[in-house]
Amino acid sequence: MLPKKNTFNDSAVIRISSSWITCLIISILCVSGYFAFFPVVYEQNDDIWLRSIASGYFTGSPDFHLVYENNVIGYLLSFLYRNFHDTEWYALFMITAFLLSFFSNLYCILRYETGIKRLTLTLFNILLIYFLSRLQFSYITGFLAVSAVILQYYGYKNGAKKLLFFSVLLMALSSAIRFEMFLFTYFIFFAVFVFNIKKFRDYKIVYAGLFLTVLLNLFHNYQYGSEAKWKDYYEFNKARQSITANSNIDFDNRKNNEKLRLSEKDITLAEKFIFTENFSTEVMKQFSKENKKSISVIDALKFCFSYTGSYCIAISIFLVLALVFRNYKVALFILLHFILIVITMKYVNNVQYRILYPTLFGIVFFFLQNFKDDERPSLFIVNISVTGLFFLLALKDVNQTKKFALRALDHIRTLEKQLPKNKIYLVDATSNMLMYSRLAFEKPGIKTMFFGWITNFPLIKEQHPLYNSNPYEMDSYPLLISEENYKNLNQYINNKEVYIIENYTTIKLKKHSK
Numbered sequence: 001m002l003p004k005k006n007t008f009n010d011s012a013v014i015r016i017s018s019s020w021i022t023c024l025i026i027s028i029l030c031v032s033g034y035f036a037f038f039p040v041v042y043e044q045n046d047d048i049w050l051r052s053i054a055s056g057y058f059t060g061s062p063d064f065h066l067v068y069e070n071n072v073i074g075y076l077l078s079f080l081y082r083n084f085h086d087t088e089w090y091a092l093f094m095i096t097a098f099l100l101s102f103f104s105n106l107y108c109i110l111r112y113e114t115g116i117k118r119l120t121l122t123l124f125n126i127l128l129i130y131f132l133s134r135l136q137f138s139y140i141t142g143f144l145a146v147s148a149v150i151l152q153y154y155g156y157k158n159g160a161k162k163l164l165f166f167s168v169l170l171m172a173l174s175s176a177i178r179f180e181m182f183l184f185t186y187f188i189f190f191a192v193f194v195f196n197i198k199k200f201r202d203y204k205i206v207y208a209g210l211f212l213t214v215l216l217n218l219f220h221n222y223q224y225g226s227e228a229k230w231k232d233y234y235e236f237n238k239a240r241q242s243i244t245a246n247s248n249i250d251f252d253n254r255k256n257n258e259k260l261r262l263s264e265k266d267i268t269l270a271e272k273f274i275f276t277e278n279f280s281t282e283v284m285k286q287f288s289k290e291n292k293k294s295i296s297v298i299d300a301l302k303f304c305f306s307y308t309g310s311y312c313i314a315i316s317i318f319l320v321l322a323l324v325f326r327n328y329k330v331a332l333f334i335l336l337h338f339i340l341i342v343i344t345m346k347y348v349n350n351v352q353y354r355i356l357y358p359t360l361f362g363i364v365f366f367f368l369q370n371f372k373d374d375e376r377p378s379l380f381i382v383n384i385s386v387t388g389l390f391f392l393l394a395l396k397d398v399n400q401t402k403k404f405a406l407r408a409l410d411h412i413r414t415l416e417k418q419l420p421k422n423k424i425y426l427v428d429a430t431s432n433m434l435m436y437s438r439l440a441f442e443k444p445g446i447k448t449m450f451f452g453w454i455t456n457f458p459l460i461k462e463q464h465p466l467y468n469s470n471p472y473e474m475d476s477y478p479l480l481i482s483e484e485n486y487k488n489l490n491q492y493i494n495n496k497e498v499y500i501i502e503n504y505t506t507i508k509l510k511k512h513s514k
Contacts (some may be wrong), residue, residue, distance in 0.1 A: 039317070041135065041440065062082045077090055104170065112158055124364065140177055141358075148174060150365065151164065168206075183381055236283050266278050297346075327367060327370050388456045391394065429452040434501050476494065
């Protein structure tokens with residue numbers, strides 16, 4: 001005979017455990033517990049460049065043009081860096097955004113769930129802490145968007161307007177960190193798990209939130225469009241991304257390359273993410289438009305999941321489970337998710353794989369939320385066992401991340417010691433991994449000029465009159481380059497002074513001569 005439902009939850013316990021102050025304290029303690037044992041690590045270098053713009057590392061003065069992130073965030077961070085420059089504000093901002101997502105999920109779970117389901121969802125939410133070991137602004141966007149939907153789900157179900165108003169804050173923050181990733185994540189969750197066509201008029205607070213996200217995006221675009229140099233950069237970077245973030249590009253379209261007057265050198269370097277001066281904004285637009293290959297549904301899915309095999313397996317398993325347990329909303333969501341991925345791949349560009357993990361988190365959350373554990377105690381044991389396995393795997397991976405991050409920092413500091421001081425070094429787009437630490441609170445020890453999506457950044461061009469979008473043409477600046485890149489691109493390098501990174505700890509000076 002099963003025990004009476006919720007007998008262990010008296011009203012006093014529910015009141016205390018579900019208060020927002022208690023949930024906030026628990027959230028801070030969970031995040032602090034991670035800090036006690038592990039460092040915060042950026043997954044990729046994108047956040048390092050965003051931090052470097054805001055802090056003034058590239059230009060000497062903090063700036064609010066964070067390219068992918070809304071200028072509202074840029075204003076806040078540049079102000080903080082300008083007035084309190086010794087603090088790493090970018091990392092703290094991202095951690096705070098992560099904490100808001102974790103806290104809002106926890107509040108909904110402890111406030112509105114009971115019994116075994118409350119414990120299951122709480123443990124699952126704690127798994128979010130893992131992503132402090134691979135902090136990335138697209139991840140944060142996704143988690144905030146999912147949390148906004150979770151707030152709206154519980155808010156409308158329980159008539160809690162405060163949750164709905166708080167969800168608007170998360171929507172605005174998510175869209176401000178990366179607008180297109182917010183769109184890709186939020187709408188499909190809202191449509192499947194919250195929206196009811198019969199109650200179309202009841203979602204006024206959500207519509208207000210969407211209106212706010214649009215206003216923020218319009219403000220951001222207006223600022224870039226109202227000044228010629230930033231408008232030119234915005235268009236250049238957008239055109240560049242249409243090539244670098246597109247798996248459908250045919251670089252070997254000789255007929256069109258000749259038509260656009262692009263040489264073998266231009267094409268070879270473009271495949272290495274270095275765009276010569278011949279790749280103007282208009283040429284890049286034409287190149288991506290006319291060199292685009294058709295891509296099948298299977299190819300789209302293969303490419304998307306080529307970096308995320310474990311994700312593909314996990315989401316397929318949950319599709320099967322959703323059908324077995326007749327959770328048709330989750331099954332519908334997964335099918336719509338696949339359709340959206342294929343459409344995006346075929347007609348826009350690559351789906352950023354980093355957005356997939358927040359999506360998986362949302363899928364599992366709503367799958368577990370609809371699971372009637374209390375009626376099937378044996379399945380509770382299965383859920384706890386699987387969650388425990390994930391904890392162990394996450395702990396193993398976080399330990400490895402810590403080991404690699406600290407070792408990489410040691411190597412980078414060794415490389416920096418071998419370089420002459422008081423120089424600005426050029427670093428091409430595919431050699432930078434060897435020279436920048438991904439530890440969130442570590443700063444570069446040398447001055448560098450990075451080439452990638454910051455290529456043609458106006459403030460850098462203004463500081464360097466001889467600037468060229470191709471670092472191998474800036475011959476008066478020393479070049480830092482990996483040994484592999486040097487061997488492959490040697491014929492195109494004109495820098496008088498080249499520092500070759502032979503391995504992770506050795507730099508060899510090469511006085512380059514033609």
